Amino acid sequence: MVTLSEVARRARVTAATVSNVLRNREKVRPETAERVLKAIAELGYRPNLNARALAQGRSSTLALMLSNIANPFYPEFVVAAERAARQAGYFLMVCNTDDDAQIGRAYLNQIAGTLVDGVLVMNTDTAMNELCIAAMRSAPILLAMWEHPEKPPALPCVAVDFAQAGALAAQHLLGLGHRNIGMLIGDGCGGLQDARSNGFRTALAAGGVVRATVEMVVRDSIDSGYEACMTLMATHPGLTAIFATNDLLAIGAIQALVGMGHAVPGDVSVIGITDIALAHQVRPALTTVAIQTEASAALSIRSLIRLIDEPLQGPSMVIAPAPALIMRDSTGPRRKRNARAAKAGA
């Protein structure tokens, strides 16, 4: 059997470099990586990613259970989680529950403890007590993207401070002079995005604005954001800014505004939360509060593995890196003429 050292010798690199090429290609210069890959192909080397698993009697596989892979946030989380898992020597399998608690339950029964070593659960509708039972009976479960750090759940989790994300959005709009603000609150995978809207409301009040002019709860999608924004502007033409608890809603809102002939941000500013790839790809590019998806996914995988390795010392709640405002082209200062219109419309 060809060994890693033989590959290294043939490619004239160290064994560590071969390992880097196999696990984390970014670190290695492209010419070097190419030489290593050529040596691997010529020698017919097969990396034994399962060595650790075999030695420890483990399958070396993790599962990520999520509710709706069609929401673009999840694939981005999957990519980052898969890379982090691979770097730690684990495979990652993704189970899409299709927004259905029943399916989530069936997946847990099928996979936890038999096919995989641990499960990352993200925003599924499966009830907490069922997750706890599955975790006790079989493999460790860690909740990713927990939205309420002030209320630790009954299972270990990686929490994101979504209230802070909402607050950053509010402070940004207040700083630009906006007082007449519409709010679109997403209700999707993982339920109502209330941590975000509460954080937004609190920061608004702290800034001297008693409340948003209008609030709407809508399903978390571009189409719903589009429809909701049409309604918002028809009923409240004086709005100078829209805050959406999710980028999808914000992107839909921008398209509705442009379609109605409003300039963004000239007439109306729009801000979201998440920073999905689409946020920088739409025009105008979306100002949003980034929740650090990649870092949060990697942290979730590492925390789950720690939980597997040391079940008694596992983390109870780990806080993900803080959200950060990403200023792009969809927000700007409130215009005077809109200020007048706002009064008329309010």
Next chain:
Amino acid sequence: MVTLSEVARRARVTAATVSNVLRNREKVRPETAERVLKAIAELGYRPNLNARALAQGRSSTLALMLSNIANPFYPEFVVAAERAARQAGYFLMVCNTDDDAQIGRAYLNQIAGTLVDGVLVMNTDTAMNELCIAAMRSAPILLAMWEHPEKPPALPCVAVDFAQAGALAAQHLLGLGHRNIGMLIGDGCGGLQDARSNGFRTALAAGGVVRATVEMVVRDSIDSGYEACMTLMATHPGLTAIFATNDLLAIGAIQALVGMGHAVPGDVSVIGITDIALAHQVRPALTTVAIQTEASAALSIRSLIRLIDEPLQGPSMVIAPAPALIMRDSTGPRRKRNARAAKAGA
């Protein structure tokens, strides 16, 4: 142990309805579904989706191996495939190879034949001979979204007539009077999209246009489509239409055109291929050739299961439903003034 019949009795429905609620909720009226779910919760019923697997000594799990879950086409395929698998009593696990043949190989070694009953492989860079070896050694493998129906691969597949998709795009643009056409050819997951571009070229020639004015091969993403379209219009200002072999490129192209002050489709028409959800969500909504993702995913799952059940009688190549033109707002008749500019620019 609580049985399905007891749930049915308590919810005052037939056992078939309970089964429908568990497997395919769309078929059941919401009030009925709610009653059934209430009965399930009250009785503590746990559907034994593994019964069939246990009886047959099977894990009842399929894997879908794909190259890049961050490309929005794949999540849409996953959702449809997962539903089709579930309806047939199988779980579906997704493995993202992150565009890396090495990882695809490792997944195949890890999962085929041990964790799953069959593998659907879609556009990964894993070499055909390696797939064949994995299929012989362990679980059946079926290739989904095979782009060349004229060249059946060495493994069973579900093929999509992408050349026909390209031809439909060409015929649509020709019918609108366009003669000065730029082409963006995607090179992404699964390699160069040459079946599509060849089909486009052939139909163009059949319509009396010798060739596209300009062709560019670019990586398959919105960002690349944006950049490429900037270059295309700078070097060939007379173009009146752009054909992209993929919706992502087409969406990027529209944004570049709008950013440069060109009206779409007033000045330049844009057409793509695939019909991802984003195609109807952008403004102007994208005219595209739909490749029937949902039907193709379901057909792939059904074909894989047939291959598992009857390995000797399995399908060699199944052709997916034909592509179809979806006319939206990004294409329109060539304008006279563009015709003149085209001559000047060509």
